[in-house]
Amino acid sequence: MQREFSMTQTNAQAQIELHKTLAPRYALRYSYPFSRLFQEDWHAEMISHVPEGTRHILDLGCGTGFFLAELEARHPGSVGLDISHEMLKVSDQYVPGVRLVTGDAEKLPFLPGAFDVVFCKGSLHHTRDHVGFLTHCKKALGSNGCLIMSEPCNDNPLISLARKILYNKSPHFDIGDQGFTKRGIIELTERAGFEVTLARRYGVFAYVFAGFPDHVGILRHIPGNAALTRLFIGLDRLICKIPGLSLMGFHIVIVARPR
Ligand SMILES: C[S@@+](CC[C@H](N)C(=O)[O-])C[C@H]1O[C@@H](n2cnc3c(N)ncnc32)[C@H](O)[C@@H]1O
Numbered sequence: 001m002q003r004e005f006s007m008t009q010t011n012a013q014a015q016i017e018l019h020k021t022l023a024p025r026y027a028l029r030y031s032y033p034f035s036r037l038f039q040e041d042w043h044a045e046m047i048s049h050v051p052e053g054t055r056h057i058l059d060l061g062c063g064t065g066f067f068l069a070e071l072e073a074r075h076p077g078s079v080g081l082d083i084s085h086e087m088l089k090v091s092d093q094y095v096p097g098v099r100l101v102t103g104d105a106e107k108l109p110f111l112p113g114a115f116d117v118v119f120c121k122g123s124l125h126h127t128r129d130h131v132g133f134l135t136h137c138k139k140a141l142g143s144n145g146c147l148i149m150s151e152p153c154n155d156n157p158l159i160s161l162a163r164k165i166l167y168n169k170s171p172h173f174d175i176g177d178q179g180f181t182k183r184g185i186i187e188l189t190e191r192a193g194f195e196v197t198l199a200r201r202y203g204v205f206a207y208v209f210a211g212f213p214d215h216v217g218i219l220r221h222i223p224g225n226a227a228l229t230r231l232f233i234g235l236d237r238l239i240c241k242i243p244g245l246s247l248m249g250f251h252i253v254i255v256a257r258p259r
Pocket of ligand 1: 019060
């Protein structure tokens with residue numbers, strides 16, 4: 001249904017429709033202990049870049065709130081924003097009392113400089129005006145602020161092809177969503193007025209086998225899947241450190257400071 005509408009709807013409407021159906025899938029995705037292990041490692045990778053003294057945090061495209069819960073535990077008063085009210089309903093149950101805002105990341109409703117850190121885990125690629133999105137992030141950050149993102153990386157032609165097929169064929173993606181090359185996402189971030197201080201690929205085997213048990217369910221049936229996930233996480237970290245091999249990374253973590 002999403003695919004029929006996407007030619008006539010705005011992207012914002014299409015994303016709202018799409019994520020209505022995805023909210024229960026996300027809850028399932030994060031419910032397996034082995035998949036939580038992987039997600040927690042991913043979150044730890046992103047959180048490791050939070051500067052000392054950070055107080056005010058925004059999770060842009062917070063979805064069902066599993067990352068937000070970790071941010072709120074470390075930095076009480078964190079804010080989650082998402083375009084999908086259905087996703088936020090899960091967040092509300094999962095992180096009771098956390099500050100949630102239904103809104104469009106391309107039109108952020110916050111005062112300039114309201115946040116020290118803006119996180120964006122997998123939401124930029126759902127938008128169409130990437131520079132606009134990032135410019136809003138910059139406005140929401142103080143001059144000493146920090147943007148920490150993780151987005152799908154398409155530097156590897158095989159990954160790029162697989163993603164293209166998935167985004168075109170699967171009802172769980174929007175046809176206009178797209179991954180980024182490392183160079184491409186750095187350029188977009190710089191065009192929005194940031195200086196990129198880190199761009200590091202993340203996630204290979206653990207990403208594929210533990211990250212999305214709602215799509216790739218094989219680990220669900222394998223005894224010792226938590227140990228296997230830990231092994232994959234370690235292997236992925238090694239792979240992503242080795243030039244050339246790091247092209248196997250499915251995501252790219254970006255850290256950027258307003259110029
Ligand atoms: C891939 S999900 C990631 C959710 C969450 N960050 C996580 O890691 O589980 C992308 C999220 O971005 C949200 N999103 C898409 N377009 C958006 C927009 N323009 N403004 C705010 N949120 C948006 C979707 O509703 C969805 O919850």
